[in-house]
Amino acid sequence: MRHNPLLSFLSASLALTALSGVTEAAVLKVIFKQNPPEKIIIERRCRDKENPTAELIFRDTVVVKDSSATVRYNISRPYSFSISNPENFEPGSLIRPIDINDEITVTVDGRLRNATFSGSPLIDSISSLSIQGMKFMSANGDSTMSFTEKMALTSQFYSAYAMAHKDEPIGVYALAWASNEAMAIYFDELDPALENSVAGDEYIYIRHMAHKSRAALNAQTTMQEGTVMPNFCLPDSTGRKISLSSFQGNWVLLDFWASWCSHCIRGFGALREFSEEYADRCSVITIDIDDQAPIWRPLLDKFDMPWINLLNDPTDHSNANPVRALGITSIPVTVLIDPEGKIAAIQRGTNPEFFDRVKAIIEGRKQPLTGHSN
Structure with a gap:
């Protein structure tokens, strides 16, 4: 995202x-x-x-x-x-x-x-890099690979290329085409003098993303299953502020999405079925992380979202922002909160079996597993 x-x-x-x-x-x-x-x-x-x-x-x-x-x-x-x-x-x-x-x-x-x-060495290098990237994916990619797997393979290529050219402007561009996680890992290997080169704008942007990704990775490490979900307070479609703490004593399922996330929108069908089946046992809350209110409100009817809908402020960089607290760098992300306010299950990405696990946890048929469900 x-x-x-x-x-x-x-x-x-x-x-x-x-x-x-x-x-x-x-x-x-x-x-x-x-x-x-x-x-x-x-x-x-x-x-x-x-x-x-x-x-x-x-x-x-x-x-x-x-x-x-x-x-x-x-x-x-x-x-x-x-x-x-x-x-x-x-x-x-x-x-x-x-x-x-x-x-x-x-x-x-x-x-x-x-x-x-x-017309310039960097322009020529960027063109060459693009061609090499496509050839790499053609030789190493597989039609059975998921989108996530393809993105990981692509990031692997560009990260390796960046490290092979870490003292050159093209190394900055290569790392810019890698994943945010790769930027966090490899940014410090780039020559700091590149900030004042023709690739300076990309360099300062990657530095920003690297720091942001490191903070997100730290948050993801902290916010594991079994830890207490920090409280937050966000507006609903009427402007009324809703806090997570107001649901203390009840099960809550949080689903993070945005209008540009096709995987999120496709997942609303399963979320709707779960909401209807477990309405008396679990409150469903969807949180739009990246849209303005005039865009967001009409979508609630368009996508038939009968649960609680909240709008996140992406400019809030405090830990009161649930996106920052959970270290969300991509969506969808779905989180089950138990009646004590602890994270009982967390899914980053999509998994058809996740709702089966959520139902089992709510019904007490098995204990929450350690780690993430992907």
């Missing part, structure tokens, strides 16, 4: 006039092999070092003439850029870096998403 960044939209003209002491220039040329649009939007972005999840975004609308467009940027630091076509709703190009004196060529032969990039 990944959270939406805070975007600040500034005009390119203001951005350029605000710069001083600039002596270098970056050139970006976009060539269309077929069906050139009249205009394109070039979006440049950079991260705030003090708040790596925030980005400054500069958008330029550029006229395409004779199937190409060329822009010269007087910039004092590296940026990441992408290109989109304002005439359609197709995805724009991939995001790629441009340094202060790079001359980058983007060749579009069909969809922007499939555009090719050339």
Whole structure:
């Protein structure tokens, strides 16, 4: 799971006039092999070092003439850029870096998403890395592998590549394509000098994610079955605050989800069956971890969610946030709380047998197992 960044939209003209002491220039040329649009939007972005999840975004609308467009940027630091076509709703190009004196060529032969990039050592290395990653998965992947297994294998490749190039900008990009857990493990191996390289934005973002992932892993280690679930207080669809402590003495099943999580939404069927069967013995609470209220509220009717529904504040970084307390880095996550307020069962991911285990625990047919159910 990944959270939406805070975007600040500034005009390119203001951005350029605000710069001083600039002596270098970056050139970006976009060539269309077929069906050139009249205009394109070039979006440049950079991260705030003090708040790596925030980005400054500069958008330029550029006229395409004779199937190409060329822009010269007087910039004092590296940026990441992408290109989109304002005439359609197709995805724009991939995001790629441009340094202060790079001359980058983007060749579009069909969809922007499939555009090719050339012109700098890092651009070429990123293209090569992408191809190597696809070849690795083709040679080592298996059609019977689950999505989780494929992601783990992919992360293994990019982590190994990053460690083989830990003193180079491409090593930063390789680790950025690995899992959050891999970032936590391998970030400290990267050369700190890369923070001031063309890959500096990616470096500070990975550092942020590494620290966040380490905190989550520590929380996951602490919040095991048998430990007391910290209390929290979140608003329901009417704005009324509901606290976990108000359910003391009863069984509670917490299910964490978000609108973009297809696995979560598919799991509502089994959750609905459980809720109907155990309504008199266990309270079901779903917690949306990543949506705004105007998006969240209509979904409660759309997905037929007749239980208690709460909305989490992703900007709350205290331990009062149940997402932080449990170390949730991906969803779905489902947690059974016993009448004493302790975690009786926890599932990170999906498992068709999990509800059978929950029912058995509630009915006292077996004791909770140690560890996680995956």
